[in-house]
Amino acid sequence: MSRSTTPKPGISRGTHTIPVTHDGATVEQRYHVAGTGPVCVVHPGGPGIGWDYLRMPALEEHLTMVYVEPVGTGSSGRLADPRGYDLATYTHFLHAVVEHLDLPDVMMLGHSHGGFVAQRYALDHPDRVASLILYDTSPVTDGDFWPTAVAGMERFARRHAVDHPEVARYVAGLTGRSAPSDDEGATQVLRLITPAYFHDYWGREDEFAAGRQALHMYAAPAWGEGPAFDVRAELPGLAAPTLVLVGDDDFICGPRWARMIHEAVPGSRLAVLDRTGHLGHIESPVQHAAAVRGFVTAVTGPAA
Structure with a gap:
């Protein structure tokens, strides 16, 4: 990381809500802060799954986890037109959270569909992403x-x-x-x-x-309606240090797709969790936390 991600006093634990302008309307965006240490912004999967399945207590011991509650779920706001729940929308709301945190850059973790959002965000806002954890996700949702x-x-x-x-x-x-x-x-x-x-x-x-x-x-x-997701051609330009994390028995975003990201992103790390499906933070929390901690230490130094 080129710049500090140490939490500012304004990043307090608990639940926060910010107003976000989208298509001329104001929509509430909620996020939740837990833990201590460098800030990691977390985007869950779905689309449409409640954020709390992705709560990671083992990482909260070392990182300040900022869990985004995506628009259209939980207590966050709703769009007037449900066709608007596309990748551009999620990226827009994620950027609003990053801007509100008022840090020069952040660590970012995206799980499954949240990994699509994180990849798109890191490519569109490279100066705001200090490091990236792509967890059980894919660079493409093509015909295969x-x-x-x-x-x-x-x-x-x-x-x-x-x-x-x-x-x-x-x-x-x-x-x-x-x-x-x-x-x-x-x-x-x-x-x-x-x-x-x-x-x-x-x-x-x-x-x-x-x-x-x-x-x-x-x-x-x-x-939601939007173009097919495919960032394969763009990933070689991704400069942020990147960890690609995957369960070896993940049927939906398994090692095939993880290796595709790993081979495309220069200098990325690949960690495959043994005897683990799509929810490694629940099924293999020790392996999962060790992989993330090893990556964070390599990027930020032993004091992280």
Whole structure:
């Protein structure tokens, strides 16, 4: 990092709300601050999943985590036109949070779809990103991305069909066939297919069941319209130190896509978490935190 990301006094723990102008309207953007140390701005996935699934207590011991609650979810504001929930919109609201923090630059972590946002933001605002953690994400959602994810879900369903017959509904849940138009229905679908996002959900169900039932999904962000995501040609110009972090058994944004980012971004690090799905901070928190801490130490020095 070329400049300090030590928190300013104004970055206080707790929940904060800022007004953001978007398409001529004022929309509330909420974010949550926890932990101590250099500032790391965190964008969750989805689009449309409630931010708190991405809470990372192990990292809060070393970093000030600024968790963005994306527009269209939770207590953040809603867009008048749900077609507006696209990558440009999320990047716009993320920039508003970064500007409000009033730091010269920040560490940024994006998970899954939040990794799309983080990549786009780092490419558009290179002077504001001191370092970047791309966690279980991809540089592209081309014609091969979704068929590969569906094939991974189908393999998961075949493996578990005998002991857990409900997995027969998982592929339809992933692909949005008969997708619910309300938040309650979207949440039910997310909770239904959650085991597929773990390497060994049922083997450790006592650890993960409560978190599964706490998940929330908001329907409107799924209606966003925008161009296909593909930053592969731009990534070689990404100058920020970058960690690419992935679970080895992540069916949707797995090692294939992580290596694609790693090979494109000059000097990036790749960390593959063993026996881990799409939620390594929950399933393998020690491995996950060690990978991030090693990266932060390499970038900021041992005192981070």
